[in-house]
Amino acid sequence: MAYRELSGNIFNSKAGTLVNTVNCVGVMGKGIALEFRRRYPEMFEAYKSICEKQLLRPGQILPYTKQTPWILNFAIKDDWKNPSKIEWIESCLDKFVKNYQKMGIESIAFPWMGAMNGGIPLDQIKEITRTYLSNLPDISIEVYDFDKTAPDPLFRRLKNIVQIPDLDVQTLSKASTIQYHYLTKIIQAVNGEDVRSLPLLIESGLVGKTNIEKLYAFLRRPTMDIDKFHAKLQLFH
Structure with missing residues (x-):
């Protein structure tokens, strides 16, 4: 088991679970969320339905496990028009750390959450991510620095x-x-x-x-x- 930071495309990962970053209004219109919508439309429809019922709030995680890989939607924004907040990212990471063993997650791939369309400085995101994820002993974790030239x-x-x-x-x-x-x-x-x-x-x-x-x-x-x-x-x- 290991923690690794990579440059590339998260959709090349062999991990059993992928992390998507989302808002709480049912829109996946930019960045990595748009890529997830285009690749996993059934997941998007399930997420959209939850948002329409106002059941997703910032700082929560919405799992989608009806396919492989599983997808964990980390709600790090309220409205897509607004920036992410560090406390929402930390809340998602904290929930993940407390629950991944119960879910049986053995491998997972993350983006740098909130660093692109979220408006949070990358150095700050890296520090928080490493604090929560770099020392977990029983799970393989990849964190991707997006490289738009990498094929998938x-x-x-x-x-x-x-x-x-x-x-x-x-x-x-x-x-x-x-x-x-x-x-x-x-x-x-x-x-x-x-x-x-x-x-x-x-x-x-x-x-x-x-x-x-x-x-x-x-x-x-x-x-x-x-x-x-x-x-x-x-x-x-």
């Missing part, structure tokens, strides 16, 4: 698809529901040198929010679905 499994899946020899873009367009014109832009970008991750693809501005959502939905499909799609494309070679 969804991007690698996209890369594998667009590199199929003689790719039939019309078939891919129908399967993904992304219009041919925008899909061609995505393929060109992913096959280029500058776009090495989904965050960089989004940052490029080549496609809008609607098509990004469609892309994530397509890439979320089970492996078997994607394999069938590959097989279908092979018929055109």
Whole structure:
């Protein structure tokens, strides 16, 4: 068991549990929360329902355990428009330390909570996080310093698809529901040198929010679905 600080993408972690940072009004519209929403829509709907009932308050943890990995939503904001507060982050960390053994959590990956859209200085976040997490003896903990250039499994899946020899873009367009014109832009970008991750693809501005959502939905499909799609494309070679 160990505590490690890493540079990379939290969605590459093999940990059994991932930590997401959220507000209490049911919105995941920026930063890591938006990435979690796009990757785990069922979790988002459960979280949104809890928020609509006003059952989540700052400093609380909302677990989602109906999938692997588990997700712990740390409520470190009240409204998404407002900054995080140190006391809310500490409250979440304290609750985690007191309850992870009861939940059977053996490995977990964290972001630096509140350091990006939360408005809290990173040095302060690091000090608090290390105080609570660095000496726990029976759990593997990773804390990620986000690297937007790091690819993750969804991007690698996209890369594998667009590199199929003689790719039939019309078939891919129908399967993904992304219009041919925008899909061609995505393929060109992913096959280029500058776009090495989904965050960089989004940052490029080549496609809008609607098509990004469609892309994530397509890439979320089970492996078997994607394999069938590959097989279908092979018929055109």
